[in-house]
Amino acid sequence: MAGERMLRMPSCLLKPTRVMLSHKPWALFILIFVFVSFAYIKLYSNIWEDPKSRGPPYGLSAEISCAHYVPSSLNIAGGPSPSTGSVFFVETSEQTTPSYLFSCSVESAARAHPASRVVVLMKGLAKENASLPKHWAFSLMSCFPNVEIQPLDLTDLFSGTPLKRWYMWPLRHWEPHFLPVLSDACRIVLMWKFGGIYLDTDFIVLKDLQNLTDALGIQDDDELNGAFLSFKPKHKFMELCMEDFVQNYNGWVWGHQGPKLLTRVFKKWCSIQTIKSMSCKGVSALAPEVVYPIPWQDWKKLFEPVSALELRKLLKNTYAVHVWNKLSHGTKLEIPSQALLAQLYSQFCPATYTKMKQDSEELSRHAV
Numbered sequence: 001m002a003g004e005r006m007l008r009m010p011s012c013l014l015k016p017t018r019v020m021l022s023h024k025p026w027a028l029f030i031l032i033f034v035f036v037s038f039a040y041i042k043l044y045s046n047i048w049e050d051p052k053s054r055g056p057p058y059g060l061s062a063e064i065s066c067a068h069y070v071p072s073s074l075n076i077a078g079g080p081s082p083s084t085g086s087v088f089f090v091e092t093s094e095q096t097t098p099s100y101l102f103s104c105s106v107e108s109a110a111r112a113h114p115a116s117r118v119v120v121l122m123k124g125l126a127k128e129n130a131s132l133p134k135h136w137a138f139s140l141m142s143c144f145p146n147v148e149i150q151p152l153d154l155t156d157l158f159s160g161t162p163l164k165r166w167y168m169w170p171l172r173h174w175e176p177h178f179l180p181v182l183s184d185a186c187r188i189v190l191m192w193k194f195g196g197i198y199l200d201t202d203f204i205v206l207k208d209l210q211n212l213t214d215a216l217g218i219q220d221d222d223e224l225n226g227a228f229l230s231f232k233p234k235h236k237f238m239e240l241c242m243e244d245f246v247q248n249y250n251g252w253v254w255g256h257q258g259p260k261l262l263t264r265v266f267k268k269w270c271s272i273q274t275i276k277s278m279s280c281k282g283v284s285a286l287a288p289e290v291v292y293p294i295p296w297q298d299w300k301k302l303f304e305p306v307s308a309l310e311l312r313k314l315l316k317n318t319y320a321v322h323v324w325n326k327l328s329h330g331t332k333l334e335i336p337s338q339a340l341l342a343q344l345y346s347q348f349c350p351a352t353y354t355k356m357k358q359d360s361e362e363l364s365r366h367a368v
Helices: 002-007 011-021 026-047 100-112 136-141 154-158 163-168 170-174 178-193 236-247 259-270 296-303 308-314 340-348 350-367
Strands: 087-091 118-122 147-151 196-199 203-205 215-220 223-231 278-280 283-286 320-322
Touching: 087 100, 087 178, 100 118, 100 136, 100 203, 100 340, 100 350, 136 147, 136 350, 154 163, 154 178, 163 170, 163 178, 163 236, 170 178, 178 196, 178 223, 178 236, 203 340, 215 259, 215 296, 223 259, 223 320, 236 259, 259 278, 259 283, 296 340, 308 340, 340 350
Parallel strands: 087 118, 087 196, 118 147, 215 283
Antiparallel strands: 196 223, 203 320, 215 223, 278 283
């Protein structure tokens, strides 16, 4: 039954299906293409985030005591300052059950930027003034006065940009990599419209990122990554990124609208052939250790034990750590442990870490 529900064609396609079958044979090919795309997207949306990484269901301690998890001594009581840029997180799927890593990303950013608004935009939230879903992560994130959790209105976000027509094309949602491409689109538009800092929801922030202005990070030998972006509003570089997004669009190749786009634009911006750590016309390509200290090829190191000395040495020049959730989400993290990732949780998002330990102990008791 679950398989049948997942692959059931929506009613809006039934009438076109009958019409197409009554016409030329090539219409059958279009029908098959649309159906397979629909099935792919449904499957993709189900596996995009591993259920094990989401944390416990609603029923397990959904309410959080801020006094217990976030000590009042934390120096964020004054709230954000309007003079500093915002930190943005975006969830383009309909998910409203944030994972431990999602919570840690937001918490670590809120702690590292007490004078900045940390804005979490989620497509799955109701657009009216409705209360947040009953889930522990929303309660925990709301403990921080500089965190704002808001619905993601994509039509409004893309209005006034070259991406509006791209987004409004009816068949866009059937593309195989639509969700990550949509995320790629959101981040460059956010940076162009509002400026500030954009972070993927699989970052753990160690230091204030506001000093890294008009910058993005190198992820490996010859490619930039947009998981971290920091730009002033209406920056010409972001404008060129929006233009390239539309003019050279290819939603069928993984990364073409993300890392490859940023790499293409930066090479043209600087008139270079190879990416290296540098500053060019006011835009900086940061060395890998700044925000990508663990290369994606070595993501398993996140789950290996390290000493406190090794950890300090590793993170000496690092502002944030990208966890590469697309690769690492299915790997079990022992809590507590000396694993690199566990130590990052413990130090930089202690409220989330406390919740993880509490849930782990409660689940262990239930298993006995």
